[in-house]
Amino acid sequence: MNGDSMNLEQKFRKMIEKSILSVPDRNFEARVMEKLMLAHSVKLQRSKSLKLSWIFLALSTVLFPGGFLFFIKEANYSFTPYIDNALKTPIQVFIPAAVIIFAIIILIQVDNLLKLTFRQKSYY
Amino acid sequence: MDETYIQRVISGDINSFRYFVEKYKDLSYSVARSIIKSDFEAEEAVQDAFVNAFRNLHKFEKKSKFSTWLYKIVVNESLKRIKKKSLHYVDADASYVDQHQESLEISPIDSLHEEEQKEIINRVLDLLPSTESLLLRLYYLEENKMDEIKIITGLSVSNIKIILFRARKHFATGLEKSLKNELNSIL
Numbered sequence: 001m002n003g004d005s006m007n008l009e010q011k012f013r014k015m016i017e018k019s020i021l022s023v024p025d026r027n028f029e030a031r032v033m034e035k036l037m038l039a040h041s042v043k044l045q046r047s048k049s050l051k052l053s054w055i056f057l058a059l060s061t062v063l064f065p066g067g068f069l070f071f072i073k074e075a076n077y078s079f080t081p082y083i084d085n086a087l088k089t090p091i092q093v094f095i096p097a098a099v100i101i102f103a104i105i106i107l108i109q110v111d112n113l114l115k116l117t118f119r120q121k122s123y124y
Numbered sequence: 125m126d127e128t129y130i131q132r133v134i135s136g137d138i139n140s141f142r143y144f145v146e147k148y149k150d151l152s153y154s155v156a157r158s159i160i161k162s163d164f165e166a167e168e169a170v171q172d173a174f175v176n177a178f179r180n181l182h183k184f185e186k187k188s189k190f191s192t193w194l195y196k197i198v199v200n201e202s203l204k205r206i207k208k209k210s211l212h213y214v215d216a217d218a219s220y221v222d223q224h225q226e227s228l229e230i231s232p233i234d235s236l237h238e239e240e241q242k243e244i245i246n247r248v249l250d251l252l253p254s255t256e257s258l259l260l261r262l263y264y265l266e267e268n269k270m271d272e273i274k275i276i277t278g279l280s281v282s283n284i285k286i287i288l289f290r291a292r293k294h295f296a297t298g299l300e301k302s303l304k305n306e307l308n309s310i311l
Contacts, residue, residue, distance in 0.1 A: 016261060016263075020265060021246065028145075028170075029149065035171065035174075
């Protein structure tokens with residue numbers, strides 16, 4: 001770089017340095033910080049909701065099958081003598097079907113919650 | 125210094141992010157204003173860029189300077205806003221001013237008041253295609269190196285050099301015209 005072009009570069013630098021613009025809004029910083037606080041509180045709220053979701057999912061995973069089995073056991077004990085033989089086969093089909101549907105629902109919920117949890121963790 | 129505040133923000137001290145807003149708001153705004161030729165939209169883009177930077181601070185890998193990373197977000201937000209709002213955007217290749225001019229001279233504006241100089245310079249930068257004014261600001265304001273400008277803009281180094289060369293020419297021509305107009309309006 002020769003002297004002239006260096007001089008020119010300096011002139012450009014000097015001139016462009018004058019082009020720094022100030023943000024017109026005086027409350028810009030306050031507005032940005034407000035948005036950040038909001039984003040943070042949403043994150044905290046989301047985190048709390050996520051914890052509750054995991055707790056309720058765990059509770060329903062344990063309590064619902066427990067209650068269901070208890071009901072089936074009780075129903076079987078109380079009503080079997082009165083249930084017609086023709087009805088026994090549909091009931092035998094219904095129980096495994098209900099278990100499969102329940103397992104699918106639980107798996108979908110676990111998958112969704114896992115996705116949400118990882119997304120939550122990746123957010124700062 | 126940036127490093128300390130990055131750690132503070134990541135560990136949960138949100139108020140420490142104010143340091144970055146204070147330090148980089150004007151330069152970020154100038155960068156956004158180069159791309160978006162509207163004060164309001166540029167300000168909104170910078171605001172969104174800061175929020176994005178805050179949300180993704182944990183992803184900042186420290187391979188570049190924090191400012192380089194931030195300006196990249198500002199540029200992306202500005203381009204996104206232009207696309208979203210269908211704002212006017214002039215790419216560097218779209219306009220050619222005085223391509224035959226070989227020598228480069230800058231008209232002296234030292235005789236003008238500081239505020240007038242600033243106004244004229246910004247007016248000329250406003251008339252330049254977005255990429256040209258952006259590169260001029262990135263190159264001269266923050267003394268960014270070519271590699272950093274490459275990260276910020278996504279352009280290749282050779283393209284940056286060509287556009288910068290053209291931008292200097294356009295700026296000098298624009299400044300000359302602007303000063304002539306100014307002089308004519310006075311006389």
